Amino acid sequence: MADGRTMNLVLRLILLLYGLVLGAFAALDLFLADDLDIKLAGAWFGFAALVIVVGCGASFTARSEARPRIYLLLASDVATVVVGLALVLRIRSNFVPQPQLLTSLVVTAIAILAAAALGLLDLRTARRAAPTNRDRQSPERATVVGGVLGAMGALVAASLALPQFWYTTRYAPSTDVPVVMVSNDIMQVSNRDGQLEVRAAVTIENTGKTAIRVLTSLYEITGTEVEVTHSPDSGVDRKKVGAALEGNYGPAARYNTYATYHPPQQIQFGPITVDQAWLGPGEKTRATLEAHAFRGKLKLLRLTADVAVARADRVKVDESRPPVKRPLIDCPAPTPSSASTKIMETRRPLKHAGMLDWLTESNRELVTIWAVSGAQGDVSPWWPPFPWINASLQHTGHDCERALRSDDDGLEQRAMVGWAGTVAEAPVPDS
Known part of the structure; x- marks a missing residue:
């Protein structure tokens, strides 16, 4: 049991370091890059790194069966797998092997495997901590669900203008041929x-x-x-x-x-x-x-x-x-x-x-x-x-x-x- 806990912490520490390094590179692109597309990619990867770091940080809290903590862990696992696959796709197949590419590929593969293993363990923990019928009908839960739905509605309403803005400011200029x-x-x-x-x-x-x-x-x-x-x-x-x-x-x-x-x-x-x-x-x-x-x-x-x-x-x-x-x-x-x-x-x-x-x-x-x-x-x-x-x-x-x-x-x-x-x-x- 202790060995399993130790392995879990080691894997979680790997993901935490991966998220911190990824966040540092993303922050450099977000604040130092001149091109808006690079800045947007840095913002996207930076947000994913934040999810990974916060989720991994929650693994060191005391209440192992608390549902919010488990959801954060699952979010961290999913974010690592998604980001890892995106990075692997960005590493093109037709290239001359170079140290930074091989290092990036190996580190990303290790992070994906660690996140997949932790995701399976966290899913089992989430099933054991599934809410009862009384929890589902509690006033606190209804308040939380209502707040979440309201926030989602506000985000959907705000995002209706984004496609036109993105098309006008980014897509059309980026497709102009010389x-x-x-x-x-x-x-x-x-x-x-x-x-x-x-x-x-x-x-x-x-x-x-x-x-x-x-x-x-x-x-x-x-x-x-x-x-x-x-x-x-x-x-x-x-x-x-x-x-x-x-x-x-x-x-x-x-x-x-x-x-x-x-x-x-x-x-x-x-x-x-x-x-x-x-x-x-x-x-x-x-x-x-x-x-x-x-x-x-x-x-x-x-x-x-x-x-x-x-x-x-x-x-x-x-x-x-x-x-x-x-x-x-x-x-x-x-x-x-x-x-x-x-x-x-x-x-x-x-x-x-x-x-x-x-x-x-x-x-x-x-x-x-x-x-x-x-x-x-x-x-x-x-x-x-x-x-x-x-x-x-x-x-x-x-x-x-x-x-x-x-x-x-x-x-x-x-x-x-x-x-x-x-x-x-x-x-x-x-x-």
Whole structure:
């Protein structure tokens, strides 16, 4: 009997410590986090921790058969199981094992097992302490029941306005997707003594309702030789149709019955803006460019732009940790049969949204790459296969090939990572 009591106290002490630690992390999120969703999660977990601590504290009172005390113990058991399962669900399955995640998982599993064992014992005690018919009909009980019903009615009445408030202030803004408009403009093309001088501009504008972060960007100026015949093609040229329609080339691809377009010659490329640029709703950034090239036989100039963006509040870089930059590396292809791709890679650690996020989510990083040569370039008649860019949100510990293909762990979907691009063209003047 004494051993059973001792075991009960040990298990209850485990739950008490678990509730205190959980309450401390929840309080840090509640008072220190910037994001309202993190604060609400901290409030929810903090309330559950309070129930656990109060219930466990009641186990050290003298009257072991008192019904209020038993109900507090049961509430503590149920709260521990519910909170534990919620934490286990928050620990994602697709992560690189890290000490804090493994510790959190083990401690939570121990707390769930302890709460389940204590819950069974407390249920037996509650049945022995079930009220008699005289207790059910006592004036004191009727007063308590009436007070409880009145309080519940007041809570229900007060909560009727909560759904509309929550939808207006939290749900609608949290589902706003990033919307950007990328525009190109070749403003002037001059031909001076066989030398081309090109002035152009690229603008990125946030036309959505939420702030965005420009993960990475690329502009490219190319020139193309064009051969024009006097008469159109008499029949459908399968080679031209295939070149225009087989790939996702956008508005630069076309089928022309008079003209033949040679492979493009790269003139100039570079970033449109700095990586991690922040744009609020209605804000824009504009890059004015100038390029020079030998005219030769070029007849068509093309300016392309590609931008990767995400919701700013879901991609927060940890500024206290410097990014890891690798100038030029051979990155293995996703499939063993393919050749490697030479890339320039930058890895930026992402900041945890709160203490509970640190306990339940592995470390993540933003990986941006510039592919400069290799086997995965898009061979097309409209632009050179290299360079091209990509941005990926990854769990820390993955190799570079994760950035060469889309992942299925949901990080990019939750951050609403998206792409935008545009093309502008202009003729080369004869003089």
